[in-house]
Amino acid sequence: MKAAEKTQEYKNSHIYRLRHSLAHIMAQAVLQIRPDAKLGFGPPVDNGFYYDFDFGDSPISDSDFKDIEKRMKKIVKQKQVFEASQKSLDETLQLLEETNQEYKIEYAKELVETGKAEGGQLGFYVNGPFIDMCEGPHLEDTGKVPKACFKLDKIAGSYWRGDEKRPMLTRIYALAFENVDELKDYIQRRELAKKREHRKLGAELDLFVIDDEVGVGLPMWLPNGTIIRDELEKWAHEVEFKAGYKRVSTPCITRSNLYHRSGHLPYYTEGMFPPMVIDDHDEYYLRPMNCPHHHKLYMSRPRSYRDLPIRLAEYGDVYRYEKHGSLAGILRVRAMSMNDAHIYCEQDQVKEEFTKVMQMYRFYYDHLRLGNFRVRLSLHDKDSEKFVDSEEEWVESENIVREVLRENNIDFDEEVGEAAFYGPKVDIQLSNVMGREETVSTCQLDFVMPERFDLEYTDRNGESQRPFILHRAPLSTHERMIAFLIELYGGAFPTWMSPVQVLIIPVNETVHEYAKQIESRLFDNMLRVETDLSGDTFNKKIRRGVTRKIPNIWIIGNNEMEEQAITWRRYCVKDQVKLNIDKACANLIRWRDERIMDNFDDIVIDE
C-alpha cells in the first residue's frame, strides 16, 4: 500500500474520527474557561490527540484538567451534531477575524495560496457553539464518544509551526481509545514500560551516573557499565578487522582552523561547545565529530588507487553542545563515544562500500535482536542554509544512496532536511520505551569534505582524483546504543556482555571450598564470576542474584559436590538443570566466545 492511501484509510478510520472529534470537544471546553485563547493545530496522534492554544497572559496548568474533562463530558452528553461546511477565503477571514484567530488566519491564507484548499474553499466543522476550520472527518455527533474513553494527559510547550523563532503555544495532550478498557490497558502498559526505562535500570544496575558537579549530559560509566562498553567495543574491533578497517586514534581537542576548513564553522557551530582561547589569539574546540581528524590522516601521505578503499576506524569521543532541554539520561548526551569510521574510495566503489556498511549494521542488529527499527533516507532541504550549497551534487549523491537501498531491498522512508550538512544519510531509527524516536546507526555519503580538505589519490592513469567518503556508525554511540539495549533487554544482558557472568551460590558452608574451586576455574577462563559467601539466607542470595539480573546462577550443594556438578539457574528460563561441571564450563565459554544471546529463552544449554 502506498503511503498516501494508507493516510487516507487512517483518516477515515473510526479511531481517527473519534480522536479528532475529541480534539474539538476539548477545544470547546477549554474556550469555556479561557474565552480569549487562540487556537493552533489539534490533530489526532498515536495514542490520542492534542490541541495547541495561545493563552496569552492567562496560562493554564494541569490542575485545570479535572474541570476541562468535566466540561468535555457535558458536551458529549449534549450530543452536538458535527456539521461540515465550505467557505471562501473572504468568508473565512471575516469569520476568523471576529474571533481573533490569528493562527488559523495564517493557515487559511497559506492553504489557499499553496493551492492545497480545493477550489479555494476551506472546510469548517460546527458542533454546538464551536466552529473550527478543519478538513475532518468527524463522528456524527459528540454523543458517539464512548464512555470514559479519554483522559487529559499532559501539558507541553510547542512552537507555532514547529519554528523556534515563532510564538510558543501551549499544547494539551490527551489519551483517547475506542473504549475504557483500551485506555486503561494503555496506561498500564506505559507504567510497565517505565520500569524498563534505561535511566531507572542504569541506576539499579550501577551502570552509569550523571553528576551535577561534573555537568549535565556528561555521564560517567561505573565498572558495570564499562564492561558493556568494552564488550561492544571488542566486538566492533573484531568485526571491523575482518572487514578491512584499520584503527586509528586522534585527539578530542583541536584548533579552530580545522573546523573552518571542514565547514563545521559555520554549518555546525550551534552543535559545538564554545571555543577555548589560548595565548590571546588561538582558538581550540572540543571536537563534535571525528571526520576532520581522519581526513588529516588520509592526507598524511600520497595515496594511490591501489590503496583504496582505505577504512579508518576509531571509537572516538566527541562533544556536542546539545540544548539543555533535549538531554535525556544517556540517550541524549553532550559527551559520547562513537563507533565511527570513514571509508575513502573511488567513485565506482561507492555502491559496494555502502552496501557492505548496510550489511554490517544488519549483522549487528540481527545478532543483538534489535528488530523494531525504521530506515530513513535523510535528504537535504534546498531552502535551508543548514546544508552546503551544491544542488547538483546533492541530487546525484542522494540518487546513489537511494539506489543502494533499493538494490538491497531495504524498506525506507525519505525525509527532507534530515541530511548531514555535507551529504545524505541513511539513518536507522529506534523508539525507546516511552515512544521517543532517535537515530541510532547512520551511514552517510560525503561529497563535500574531499574538496574542502583537498583529498586526492592517483588513479591508474597517473592522474589526480578526489576520493568519495562514507561516514558510518553502525553501533551508534555507546551511550545511545546501550540506552536502547538496556530497554530492549529490560536490563538482562546476555552472558557475553554481563557485568557479572556467573554467580555461584553455595547451599551451605560445607561446600564453600568446592564453590571456590569452581570460581577460580571460571576466573582462570577470564569469566566474570562472583561467589556469594555472605551470611544471608539461601533464599535471600537467590533473590539478590535475580534482582541483579545476573544471567547465570550456579547452585552448589552437597549433591553437586559429590557428582562434580552444578545446578544451573538462568535468568530468562524457568527450568533449571543439573550439569556436570566440565559441560557447564564448556557451555558458558562457548556462549561467551560466540556472543550467544542467551538472555533469550530459545537458547538452550547443550547437555
Add this chain to the structure above:
RNA sequence: GCUACCGUAGCUCAGUGGUAGAGCACAUCCUUGGUAAGGAUGAGGCCAUGGGUUCAAUCCCCAUCGGUAGCUCCA
C-alpha cells in the same frame, strides 16, 4: 533554549507554618539455610541552593541549579 510540572535518607515515597517519618539498601550481632525478602539492634537528612514574607519556613513568594514530558535540535 522554550512551555508545563517536579526536587524530603543511597533508592521508592509519606508528611506538617512551630526545624521530620516508613519500606528497601547499609552496618553489627544472632540465624547455617536446596531455589525471590529469617530475626534483633544501629547508623544515616542544611527537607536542592540563595533571597524574601512571617514571632516562626521543609511547607508560602521570587530567583538559581537540577530532573521529567513535549517543542526545537540531534548519534
